[in-house]
Amino acid sequence: MQALIQPVTLLLIIAVGYMFKRFGLFGPRDYRVLQTAEFNLVLPGAIIYSFATQPHDIRLLWISLFGFIAAAVPPALIFLCTGRRPVAQRAFVMLNGAGFNVGCFCFPVLQAFFGPSALVPAAMFDVGNCIMVAAGTNVLTQTLLHIAPDMTLVEQHAGDAPTLPYERPTDRDARRLARRTLLRRVARGFASSVSFDVYMVMIVLMLAGIRIPGVIAQIAQPVAAANSLCAMLMVGMLMDVPAGRADVHAVLEVLAWRLPCGILFAAAAWFLLPFDVAIRQAVALCCLAPIAVFSTMFTDKVLGNARLAGFSLALTAVVSLTLMTLAHVTLLG
Secondary structure, rough: HHHHHHHHHHHHHHHHOOOOOOHHOOOOOOOHHHHHHHHHHHHHHHHHHHHHHHOOOOHHHHHHHHHHHHHHHHHHHHHHHOOOOHHHHHHHHHHHOOOOHHHHHHHHHHHHHHHHHHHHHHHHHHHHHHHHHHHHHHHHHHHHHOOOOOOOOOOOOOOOOOOOOOOOOHHHHHHHHHHHHHHHHHHHHHHOHHHHHHHHHHHHHOOOOOOOOOHHHHHHHHHHHHHHHHHHHHHEEEEEEEOHHHHHHHHHHHHHHHHHHHHHHHHHHHOOOOHHHHHHHHHHHHHOOOOHHHHHHHHHHHOOOOOOHHHHHHHHHHHHHHHHHHHHHHHHO
């Protein structure tokens, strides 16, 4: 029972954020303030604190590779399996049907279950996962569906076609220009993600054998402590109940992709990874995590409506907490 207190608290914070918005204490767009703070200050601070206070073995980079695969495969599958669907529906499922909320959700849950040592494999899993959720999934979705990066689908007057109109360049110079534009978009997507940049710096320091000074850990500690509060409060502020049958169908479709993929990768982590029981258990539970907070931001930028993404995150948080608890009890048994 003690191990469930902190995870349940996360769900209560989401509920508080939602109720504050419903009673007018928060405005409909106030979540953007917390969004800016979370992605540019709080979550990077939590990453720095994790690396500064826990030893990270270079061999654990295999877990980062596993995390990347677990986050990269589902959106590609979703794209291939939804070829005749409207572009808005495809974008929503691709952005929310893959990726894991590790830093904001798994960190406190795993710490409640296993203690601080579980944050090490979780952080290494999140290195690979962050490549996709912090930028990769958004870039992949926009590229495959030919969505302009700086406008919502409404602003692009997107219809019900499976992809937006796109004409492949015919001459060599035009193709070269298109490739450079794509590469610049990809580079900008990764470079603009502070969390991804911080992870890369931490990995370089780890490979170089450079320890992070204790004073930096002390500075990062209060920022990292605010991670769960800011992230879950933001989700509650931006979420809303489904507006109709189409929204309910979209949320159920996200669950239909996330649950089997998450369980499959959790089983792969438990049975295939060449690490001890504690590490494999932590990684397996990461694979059952809810939708990444980044997905709400990207859904807002692409679809101009993050409310349904926020509801999907809150719903998957409840489902994930249940699955992670069952997996924890089962694997310990």
